[in-house]
């Protein structure tokens with residue numbers, strides 16, 4: 001697909017060019033599977049809208065069948081998430097199963113976690129051939145605990161140290177949500193984590209939803225000024241930072257172009273088809289990835305509903321889903337999900353204001 005053309009049309013015209021819809025290649029997709037719908041934290045920035053599952057959670061056997069079918073349907077990258085996947089040992093059983101599948105299939109898999117319960121599973125993880133683990137840390141100890149819960153920082157960084165020192169997985173990411181509360185100490189937090197051995201960071205801007213806390217709210221201007229600071233940031237230890245911009249950040253991309261933080265010639269496509277621009281300083285490589293052109297990223301909720309990531313922000317997710325994996329085949333649901341994403345793009349882009357918010361979706 002002509003991703004660069006898609007990118008420039010979305011950014012300059014503020015609409016998804018529908019004539020490119022039939023050129024979207026969904027033969028190699030990413031699938032995030034929720035292991036559960038429970039979490040042990042109550043973070044101020046949580047966007048999770050599924051307060052009650054609509055159906056019974058998928059059984060372990062049903063998750064295994066889902067993995068099989070997803071591999072047959074072209075899924076190349078699996079992310080096991082949930083609200084928090086390490087609350088029970090179900091995640092270990094799922095990872096043991098997919099590890100067996102890896103032998104005969106060209107797939108990768110990882111886990112996304114808040115990190116607070118990972119320590120108890122480090123020995124088990126050593127045997128599971130994980131391609132990555134993604135642990136969320138939102139700032140210095142003080143800020144992280146203020147956003148998440150007292151003691152959450154020490155629990156998550158303790159697990160990180162065990163994983164890094166024990167060489168437990170191929171790649172360790174720390175995901176950080178940039179917001180008003182952590183903005184003043186954000187670079188200090190990166191330096192602290194780099195000191196503990198973290199080299200890969202994934203930064204997401206805070207997207208305010210009706211459930212989120214207003215004190216965290218940022219504007220597109222705030223985010224642009226963060227990018228400007230990042231251009232001159234020189235960490236104490238070498239790090240790589242990835243900023244993945246979803247559709248709700250399209251106005252910020254427009255601003256980046258207008259303000260000269262980025263130009264279209266510097267937008268590149270890598271071998272895996274990711275569209276990005278790169279900023280490089282002493283000790284720091286920054287990749288701004290334009291994830292909004294990738295419509296082949298799908299999600300299955302803990303009770304089997306298939307759709308895009310945005311469906312999880314609402315409790316009526318089962319109405320916006322493309323179907324349930326218990327009843328429909330994945331290949332049947334993919335085109336419907338892509339169409340729904342494009343519709344969502346266009347509808348939301350027209351409602352954008354200065355704040356970064358997803359309230360316009362409801």
Ligand code: SF4
Nearest residue numbers: 039041042043046114
């Ligand atoms: S942001 Fe993640 S860790 Fe925090 S309450 Fe929500 S699901 Fe749990």
